[in-house]
Amino acid sequence: MKKIICNGSVLLVLASILMMSSCHKKQEKETDTLKGTITISGAFALYPMSVAWAEEFMKLHPQVKINISAGGAGKGMADALTGLVDIGMFSREVKPEEEAKGAYWIAVTRDAVLPTINAKNPVLGDLMKKGLKKVDFEKIFLTNEVLTWGEVTGTENKDKIVVFTRSDACGAAEMWGKYLGKDQESLKGTGVYGDPGIADAVKNNINSIGYNNVVYVFDMQSRKKNDGIEVVPIDLNEDGKIDSTEYFYNTLDDIMNAIKSGVYPSPPARDLFFVFNGKPQNPLVIEFVKWVLTEGQKMVEKAGYVALSEEKINASLKKLE
Secondary structure: OOOOOOOHHHHHHHHHHHHHHHHHHHHHHHHOOOOEEEEEEEOOOOHHHHHHHHHHHHHHOOOEEEEEEEOOHHHHHHHHHOOOOOEEEEOOOOOHHHHHOOEEEEEEEEEEEEEEEEOOOOOHHHHHHHOEOHHHHHHHHHHOOOOEHHHHHOOOOOOEOEEEEEOOOOHHHHHHHHHOOOOHHHOOOEEEOOHHHHHHHHHOOOOEEEEEEHHHOEOOOOOEEOOOEEEOOEOOOOOOOOOOOOOOOOEHHHHHHHHHHOOOOOOOEEEEEEEEEOOOOOHHHHHHHHHHHOHHHHHOOOOOOEOOOHHHHHHHHHOOO
16 A cells, blocks of 8 residues: 655645635635625516626625515616615616606616517417518507407417516516507506516417517526427518528527627617616625626626627726716
8 A cells, every 4th residue: 555645844835825825815805895785676687687697796795795676677767766776677778757867877788578479379380480570569469450360370270369468667568569669558468567477477378479588588508498488480571481580589599699680679679777876876886887897798698698799888887987
């Protein structure tokens, strides 16, 4: 049997290394001056990304605590303007009346709203081949001019279309409405609270149609669509068929590339924002947002979002100066 012998000088070196490592870690903790609590609420669209950012930031700064809750973009704006939270998560453009009340916003990432149906829809094959034109969505969500799946696909199917929309004030509904030339208040259908709620409603009704933010359609690990949900292809060139340039919904990475390149229309693609009651003054909040716009952007694609362009990142950082 071989013997491993550690002489005195080796032990001394090992002890010195361990001591230096311990001192270095202690010094890191002592020099980390960031501490305190940040509160965030708002858009379901930005919630998963904000949670991921917060968890990583708290690992880097153990004396910082970040509390986050979802509740819709409307709640995020209201909570930020009343000072209930430090940061509101927001998923649509800020309106002039909100700016007049003191809303200050900074873009932090980008995603899109997708039209969703049940994966066992009775005319799924026809929808995948033909897609739906914008005017078809208008007839479903705005005017109720078509009532059955047969009417919208030109088939004999008599199943009534069950339309779901959001009951909470949210960016997803506002952007989907804007894509159709209107706003959230103009969208018809049964109101359902929250992005997870509308996704579940679509999964549980074979004849349903709704709309969801990307991260509630795809699984972040497999990068494939969640079980029970399918995306209705948009017939962008309105020629009555979906060609290879118009179908980018197979995987999360496909739709992210379509959003990034601008192939997927905007709206319903859009920037996502942090909103504040006036320009942020809290040093801790400022450091967190700066980190989100720099190191935090490296986490975006893995989480199912689209990173901001360098130009937009610089514009956002400038708004913190």
